[in-house]
Amino acid sequence: MRRENARERLTDLALWVVLAGCVLLRSDPNDGGSWWWVGTGVPLLGLAVLLCRSWPLLSLVVAVSLSAWQTPELFTASYAPAMAAFGYLSGRRTATARPALLTFAGIASAGLALGLALEDLWTWFALLITLLFTIVVPWLVGRYVRQYAQLVSAGWQLADRMEREQQAVADRERLRERSRIAGDMHDSLGHDLSLIGVRAAALEVDAGLGPRQQQAARELREAAAEATARLRDIVGVLRADGEPAPTAPSGETVGALVERARDSGLDVHLHEDGPRAGLPPMTARAVHRVVQESLTNAAKHAPGAAVRVGLSCGDADVTVRVTNPLPPSAASPSAGGTGLVGLDERVRLAGGTLTHGPSADGFTVTARLPLSSGAAPTPPTAPTAARELDDARRRVRRGLLQALTVPVAVGAVLALLILGFRFWSDSRTVMERAQYDRIRVGDTRADVLTRLPRLSLDGPPSGVQREPADAGRCEYYRAKKYETTPAYRLCFKDDRLTSKTIVTDVDNEEDRPR
Structure with missing residues (x-):
């Protein structure tokens, strides 16, 4: 307590x-x-x-x-x-x-x-x-x-x-995508560092240079080799367990990617629109990844369907659009997968936006990326469960409404039972005039009860004067069905009938006590 x-x-x-x-x-x-x-x-x-x-x-x-x-x-x-x-x-x-x-x-x-x-x-x-x-x-x-x-x-x-689980999955995919970005950096920077090392080696053996210049060239070559090895080790740590090295050639164009997918049996068509100026490295890799991931999803979720790849370059941005017809029985490429989460991170880091979902032509993935380097937009807010919570509240409200209607229904049934009992009891309280006439004052109660209806009224009918104080115990019976007056009043005292009276209303009585 x-x-x-x-x-x-x-x-x-x-x-x-x-x-x-x-x-x-x-x-x-x-x-x-x-x-x-x-x-x-x-x-x-x-x-x-x-x-x-x-x-x-x-x-x-x-x-x-x-x-x-x-x-x-x-x-x-x-x-x-x-x-x-x-x-x-x-x-x-x-x-x-x-x-x-x-x-x-x-x-x-x-x-x-x-x-x-x-x-x-x-x-x-x-x-x-x-x-x-x-x-x-x-x-x-x-x-x-x-x-x-x-x-x-x-x-x-x-x-x-x-939300925490979704956030963990999204964070994992973002980290994985960033490791892929690091791998792309290794592919490009390693190539450049290798070229630097080759040029430094050529200078090292150039007879026209003095010993000091050749020593500097040798140090440059060794530094380039050491930087390449260190970059390879760092990217190897970032790579997920069991993840193989990328098989796509470094600097592969969208056209080469589409051609390689077509050679593998995928029905894919490329449409390019607008001038093709040199794209920034992050934008070029993001475009490549959008097309690559979209073709992978199309081959997985809509095998045999024709895929259309559109690449449009404007003055300030480039738009890539990949569409494939989605059969009614096929699942959405985003359902149950996390590839689009990493793809969204790649596009976001490049300063662009990514949209995906069903459209009139099927399932469409669209990415819009800037042609100039810029800061990445603010990451999207974490998903919330407000809609699911509202649905749960509506279900509880419906349950509460049902709970309130149950007593009303039970009350209605109870009212019908009471009404039925009322009609039944009324029919059992009616005394025939012939029965009333056969009853004589002075008869024993046991003898009178054998000639009475099964039930009696609960008390005097409304508007009927009550019996005198010395009348004993009185009982009332209907003279007509469903009507309280006139009524028959029988009074017993010492187990004998002391009076019998037909009563109608106040001060109006027939058959004085006998």
């Missing part, structure tokens, strides 16, 4: 004050017994509030017992708010539904036993209605609020984990 912090203590105190206030407002200062109810109910409600965090169903049973103590129909203005509050808290704080369902079944069973003992099923029907709308409905609301909170929490955790 300990509270974790001051907020919980203040919340429970406020709950007890509100529930106790409902009891105090319904008490009658002029009724001495009312204060006895207050003196008992308010402390017990305080005990229920203390128990509601650890044993919410026990708190609910305390509130139900207090309400049933006042009326077997269970609904009282003093304790109905307490039953609704503890019903909600039971759903909010109980992990499983079985204990609550067993508690509700126990309350309904106890009400049925009480109704049978009192020979009054209407009391049980009233108890079921109170149980449904005062306890079960708040319990359902609390239960789905709990499920909603759990689903939102689990959704955020799942979204955070997925």
Whole structure:
């Protein structure tokens, strides 16, 4: 029963004050017994509030017992708010539904036993209605609020984990692409360093140079060889485990790449538009990688389909577009793959933009790269799971709506049962005039009951004067179906019929007592 912090203590105190206030407002200062109810109910409600965090169903049973103590129909203005509050808290704080369902079944069973003992099923029907709308409905609301909170929490955790995993995959692909870029640098710089070493070796053996110049040339050649070896070692470390050296020739053009793909059996067509000035090295390699990765994806995901490669050079940028028809049954090239992530990193580092996705012609990869070197744009923001979280919230709202409609449906069924029982009981409370005439004052109760209908009315019909105080126990029966008046009144005292009367309304009676 300990509270974790001051907020919980203040919340429970406020709950007890509100529930106790409902009891105090319904008490009658002029009724001495009312204060006895207050003196008992308010402390017990305080005990229920203390128990509601650890044993919410026990708190609910305390509130139900207090309400049933006042009326077997269970609904009282003093304790109905307490039953609704503890019903909600039971759903909010109980992990499983079985204990609550067993508690509700126990309350309904106890009400049925009480109704049978009192020979009054209407009391049980009233108890079921109170149980449904005062306890079960708040319990359902609390239960789905709990499920909603759990689903939102689990959704955020799942979204955070997925984002971290996606970010890790993207980072890995970016690092891999950067290692490929380093390999490209090795291919180009190694070639240049080798040329420097060859020229230095030629100067080293040139007879026209003096010893000092030849020594400088030899040192230059050795430095170029050492730089080439060091570059090879560094790039070898950056290369992924088991990744072979690049097979494409250094400085291969897009046309040579397309020709090589066509020779391997791929149906590919190249269309070039615009002047072909010398591209910056990073842009040229990015264009080559876009075409290479797109052709690889086309061969993998759309084998046998014709691939169109478009290369358009403008004044400020170059655009490469690769399109292949995508069969309806084929998967998207980006689905489940990470090649496009690395490709996007390559294009971004070159200062360009990359788009890919289905189009009217199939699946299209488009890259736009600048013809002049520039700073790489800001990397895209990490993906979020807001859309997935909104979908989860909508599902929970639909579940909550269904949970609220279930009590309405149950209430409608219960109303039909009550209405049917009402018609059935009305038909069993009708006494024929011939039966009434055969009954004589002075007959024993046992003899009279054999000639009476199975059921009697719950009390005097509306508007009928009550029987005298010394009349004994009186019972009423209908004279006509579905009409309360006229009615037959039979009064018994000492197990004998003392009077029989036909009553209609106030001060209007036939057949004086006989």
